[in-house]
Amino acid sequence: MKMPRFYILALTLGLLFFAASLTPTLIPRGWVVQGALGGLLMALGYLIGRVALSIWRLLELPEATGRALTRLRVAIVLPFLILLVLCISQARDWQNGVRERMEMPPLETSHTAQMLALAILIFVLLFVLGLAVQWLFDRVRTRLYRYMPPRAANVAGLVVTGLLLLVVTRDGMLDRVIGTLDTSYTTAQALFETSPPIPEGVETGGADSLVDWSALGQPGRDYVTSGPKAADIAAFTGRAALQPIRVYVGLAEDKSPETRARIALEELRRQGGFQREVLIVALPTGTGWLDPGALDPVEYMHGGDVATVAAQYSYLQSPLALMLETDAGLDQAEALISAVHRYWRSLPKDNRPRLYVHGLSLGAWSSMYGTDLFALLDDPIDGALWVGAPFPSAKWRAVVASRNAGSPYVAPVLGEGRLVRFASNYQNALGPDGWGAMRIVYLQYASDPIVFYEPASVFRPPVWMTEPPAPDVSPEMRFMPIVTQFQLAVDMALATTAPAGYGHSYFGRDYVEPWVALTAPANWSAEDTKRLIAHCDSGFQIGCDHR
Structure with a gap:
């Protein structure tokens, strides 16, 4: 199957998201959590790149071809790859910086190979899932072409696909919630x-x-x-x-x-x-x-x-x-x-x-x-x-x-x-x-994400990230749109795993x-x-x- 044009550029955005996910936030992360977070953000970055390409084409804007496209790819991909390597090499030091402020022992190894393997696995699984959704959307809109103009069929196909996914996943999510409630009730x-x-x-x-x-x-x-x-x-x-x-x-x-x-x-x-x-x-x-x-x-x-x-x-x-x-x-x-x-x-x-x-x-x-x-x-x-x-x-x-x-x-x-x-x-x-x-x-x-999570951090940094960091917060924290939001959400899930006196403990x-x-x-x-x-x-x- 021929890859879509600009696939490499979309993947580059995904790698940028992955590199940014390695930067520290409020709660230290082990390689399993980091791998899962990195894989998710890589897939999200790729998706955003593909959506941007679709919008570009929908607007019928000019696209680079031939040598111009090759030069564009090299100009964009090469710096990002260098940045990715630098972030991977710094990942353990970043996490140890957070751990040091929480009086935790340093990591002997960042398990880089395992983390990368998990991130790639998560990305591949989400990529395949995306292909499955794309296949479903294509089947639905193709059927609708028989009854309405292509543009209307595309919109209707998107709506129908969304409804189908909601129906399919709803029962599973409710089962999970109910199971959690039952467990909480019986154990507590x-x-x-x-x-x-x-x-x-x-x-x-x-x-x-x-x-x-x-x-x-x-x-x-x-x-x-x-x-x-x-x-x-x-x-x-x-x-x-x-x-x-x-x-x-x-x-x-x-x-x-x-x-x-x-x-x-x-x-x-x-x-x-x-x-x-x-x-x-x-x-x-x-x-x-x-x-x-x-x-x-x-x-x-x-x-x-x-x-x-x-x-x-x-x-x-x-x-x-x-x-x-x-x-x-x-x-x-x-x-x-x-x-x-x-x-x-x-x-x-x-x-x-x-x-x-x-x-x-x-x-x-x-x-x-x-x-x-x-x-x-x-x-x-x-x-x-x-x-x-x-x-x-x-x-x-x-x-x-x-x-x-x-x-x-x-x-x-x-x-x-x-x-x-x-x-x-x-x-x-x-x-x-x-x-x-x-x-x-x-x-x-100051290291408690339950207190300092900011829903608006999708596109702008929380106020506390624009100020000098508190003693228990890493000065290496950097804001990146979308990525920081997911990092802080993971921090909330891990908030009570911090040592006593930090995070939400x-x-x-x-x-x-x-x-x-x-x-x-x-x-x-x-x-x-x-x-x-x-x-x-x-x-x-x-x-x-x-x-």
Whole structure:
């Protein structure tokens, strides 16, 4: 079969995309991921080249032929091949640069041969798939030539081919999604008859509890049974401590988010949560998981005089919950925060706990939505700690957009820092001084693609790529239209594979200073902060797992 004219030039564009895919982004990539990404982008570049050629011919623009075509090919292909070789030779150093900033051991080898073989295989498979689609399109439009003019038949053929592909692939995609949901449900929960016996001494789900232990689910049971005990806290502080209160209502408790919120409120009241010094309304990630590294530190620094209440809204992994159950988290956050806030504001101001809102990842997004700022005007909560807020969060975007001139996009400064401050793995929240009536801290890592993914990066660089890079971001990052978009999408998929303290893996030690800044614990010193950070590093539940 004779290759179409300009095939070499289209392939050259594909190779350019492949070369660009080797450049570093936020999360380090192994050879398997890099090979798959490179093959996909090579095929995409080739497709764009072929489409450009089709448009050129459709417009009946002049085409090079003979020696002119040969010279054009050499002039374009040769520099690109040199660039490709240079990028391949630099690939391992680029990845090691990212790994070094994340305190990971360097790659001994980039497995270049395996990566190239995988990329070529992916490209060939996608190329064959493209030929199959082209064959289908040709068959459809040829049939339609009998009934309509060629131009109309071409358009109709394209539409029919698209519909056929949609019908053929739809069932497969739905099966995959449903399979993922089933797996997520079975592995993350263990409900009703499969639930383990309730441990002795656990309040939430116990004999007198308003919460059904068998409906809690695995994330809820882990949360209410884990965390520091009063004796652990007393051993750390050297002072008498209380047992922290942890209330959690599982999704299986009731179908209604309002009912789950009501049960959570009543259980919180039953356990005496409104008599504690600090009360935290926490929204979990998609599966119902709460990061112990986020909540253990604040319980230590307040001598256990803390109550936390949470309610589950999904069984799904956070990305799936965001796509398929968008309203579930928002409805639950609004119901729970409103219920707790209404009861809290009915109490005398001198006889109620300080009230804070907290969420990680999808929990941050939903709890930001559920925090009604208008309802807070006359009786505001004391503050919020939002961690790894996903990029679609409108409130986060609005806050970042209002940063001071010259303030970095990844580490904004707003006004004098009286209402909102940002913290990261290299920047603290500047302590408990200088705040106004309400305190809000955003904890985010500059290397977190869940936060800093930019949908518009198809054609223009994200703002943060136009600024000097943060300490945990490679200075070798370069923007390339289309390619960067795919690289950042892969980064999002790999975000939680980064070491603790980078990417979307938030580290217990990095919660300590934000909580100190927000809650200003009594009899707490800078030395205590250092000791608690060291305690986080030494061992209690500090990992990050967005199950």
